[in-house]
Amino acid sequence: MDDTKTVLETRLRAVFDAVETGADPVLRPSDHADFQANGALALAKRLGRQPRELAAEIAAAASLDDLCETVEVSGPGFINLTLSTSFIANQLSAMAADDRLGVLGSEPENVIIDYSSPNVAKEMHVGHLRGTVIGDALCRMLTYVGHHVRRENHIGDWGTPFGMLIEHLIDVGEEKAVLELSVGDLDTFYRQARASFDSDPTFRDRSRARVVLLQSGDAETMRLWQILVAESVRYFDEVYAKLGVLLTDDDIVGESAYNSMLADVVRDLDGLGLLVESDGARCVFPPGFTNRNGDPLPLIVRKSDGGYGYAATDLAAIRDRVGRLGATEILYVVGAPQAQHFEMCFAAATMAGWLPDGVRVAHVSFGSVQGADHKILKTRAGDRIRLVDLLDEAVERAETAIAEKNPDLDAATRGSVAKMLGVGAIKYADLSTDRTRDYVFDWERMLAFEGNTAPYLQYAHARIRSIFRRGNAAVPDPGPLPLLTEPAERDLALALLGFNDAVTSTLGSWNPSRLCAYLFDLATTFTGFYENCPVLKAPTDELRTSRLALSDLTARVLAQGLELLGISAPDQM
RNA sequence: GCCCCCGUAGCUCAGCGGAUAGAGCACCGGCCUCCGGAGCCGGUGGCGCAGGUUCGAGUCCUGCCGGGGGCGCCA
Known part of the structure; x- marks a missing residue:
């Protein structure tokens, strides 16, 4: 259409x-x-x-x-x-008959979207939440409009901390360590390793020696490293499943995946004359970046100790994604503090010719999640909040709310609906605020059934579905044109026709809050319709059919819109 | 000190250079012979400050104030 x-x-x-x-x-x-x-x-x-x-x-x-x-x-x-009303009615009828609900397809790009990126042997906390949720929603929308989307989870599986982590693994014993990691107690494991490193000079020496072994590819060291990676990935999978995101093991392309390309990156940069030696480190100096003294700011590709910096990995990734994978668009869903790093990487990659015309690369940055005190969200004890704990609490709170508001719902349904509401509420809170802004985390607000929240939209959807259940009404064929005589019917029709624009503008800005705002507006517009236009008790059969069609289309758009955000819409709640 | 992001109602947030700046929460006042009241209608209340560009500025530019972040071998 x-x-x-x-x-x-x-x-x-x-x-x-x-x-x-x-x-x-x-x-x-x-x-x-x-x-x-x-x-x-x-x-x-x-x-x-x-x-x-x-x-x-x-x-x-x-x-x-x-x-x-x-x-x-x-x-x-x-x-x-x-x-004209007839034009609106025709458009609406076409939309109802369209599987894509009127959302236009785009010229397909090869999009690589880099998001989530937790660290091996470290807990996932709220800081990972926002990037994971936003990246996932963008994946769904990009796919929906027809792009070829490749997800990449650039996990932190390499670097100097692994010397200490492997030595700690040896000290604890493999079996016990695996047990500790498998129950998801990653923070304790990491903290103990850190504590030994800070307090025990012998351990410190062992850790440093172990880093050298790791980098040289020592077989036994690699085996131990692999245990840490595998156990962590297993844990990430659990969190992703709980969170309901698309990421799987197949999407993991950790930092270590680029190890074999780093030497080539340095060689190429050197060949192009872009590398400058500075204080023993080998650096690219993209123009326009300065440090606190006004001196040119380096992008350190190779450290003075011979190791590679993360800039080398990021450059290797760009080179590989464009050169080997044929990406035409690369999106980095990463927190705002890394803005300068990415600007410098993109500048350096452009200088090296790894980002030719026609390839678009963007840092899709996002703000932090704050507590009521406007500081990074922490527990009362001052620790970062574990993502799993956050999700569990959301589901618990949702279940309590549902039990109170709809006591007739059977326990099994209540349980599954609680998951949809609790997780949906957390995701929606992350998505509905402009992604570049920090936002304040507030249980009461995100789980409220009023206002711009997931439960409100889910409720609006469930209420429409209940109309069909109560009225024992079938979903009408998309054939007949809807009657749009009441202003509320016309308003709803126009709101429905705005779906394409909402998705398009969300992707134009990579800002899911646009789609959220649209869905909230649609839901409130539907409420106006529902108040003013009796559906099951409509005065004529023709009108009843027309209003059922409007209701059904609204429910479909709400469900599809939520789906694009990675949020489930139950039929009853 | 330099650079980046952000300052919109009491609170949390929308606002694509366009007409009278919108929601939700909170507060105040109404509405129930209602298909899910998890509702509806109305009211109180606001663009940090000062310049500039423009026919037109919350939106663009400059300065200041306030908050957050970054600024060479962590990622």
Whole structure:
């Protein structure tokens, strides 16, 4: 089907283009009509014409009679467009018949999306939560519009801490260590290793020697390292399953995966004359970056001790993803503090020719999760909160709330619904705030059944499904055009037709909060419809069918929208 | 000290250079012969400060104030 807003925009663009090549109609949703085109104002200014006069000319030339009921020039030169009911009804009917609910496909890109990235032998905490949830939602949407999406979980499975972790593994004993790691007590394991490293000089020496063995590929050391990795990955899988994200073992491409390419990266950079030796380290100095003294800031590729820095790994990844995997777009869903690092990496990779024209790379950064005190979320004891504990508590709280609000629900259903609500609430809280901002974590708010929350949207969906259950009504065929006589019916219809725009604009900014805002608006608009337009008790059969169709389409959009966010929508709750 | 991000209602957040800046929570006042009241209607209340660009600025630019983060061998 053709998208409603796109149809209007295309039609207007042709007329604007005839006046001045490339002129933008600036079509926006409007408070004064269904849409408004603001482009005549700027265009009139450039041409030295009267804005209202030009707007009237454009409105007439566009001949929108088949789409619009009224086209009016208003204010200083806005073109207000009110769609005709028959056009809306036709669009809605096409949307209902469309498996993709009117969401347009995109020219397929080969997208690699790098997200989650926990560290081996370290607990997953709330800091990993946001990136995992946002990255996952973007994967779902990118796939939905037709891109080839490759997920990569760039886990921290290499580097100097592994000397200490392996030595600790030896001290604890393999069996006991595996047991400790398998129950998910990664923090204790890591802390004990750290404590030994800090307090015991002998252990410290052993750790350093072990790092050398690891880097040289010593077989026994590799075997021990592999135990740490395998046990951690098993644990990550549990967390991902609980969280309900797409990531699996197949998506793991840890830092160690690039070890064999690091020497080539250095060789290539050197060959291009981009490497400069500075204090014993080999660095790229991308222009425009300075340190606190105003001196050029280095991207350290090879450390003075001969080891590779993480910049080397990130550069190797870019080179490999573009060169071998044919990525046309690479997204890094990583926290905001690493912004400068990525800017420098992208600059260096561009200098090296590893990011040719036509390949887009972006740091999709996000803000931190804060406690009520506006500091990084911690437990009362001052520890980082484990992600699993957070999820368990959310499900517990959701179950309590459901038991209170719907005591008739059987225990099994209540349990499964509690998981959908609890996990959904946490994910939605992460997704519904502009991703670049820090956000304040608040149990009460995210689990509330009012306001812009997952439970509210899930409830709106369940309530619609219950209409069909209570009324013993079948979902109507998409054939007949809906009747849109009441204002509330028309409002709902227009809201439904905005789904494509919501998904498109979310992907344009990689900001899932756009889709969240849309779904919340749709749900509240439906409530208005539901208050004003009896569905099962509609005055005529024809109207009943029409309203059932509107209700069903709303439920489908809500469920699909939540699905794109990685959130489940139960039929009852 | 330099660089980046952020300052919108009491709180948490939307606002794509366009018309009278919107929600939710909280607070106040209404609504029930209601298909799920987990509701609906109304009210109180706001763009950190000062300049500038523009026909038009919460949005763009400059400075200041406030908060967070980064700034050479951790990732």
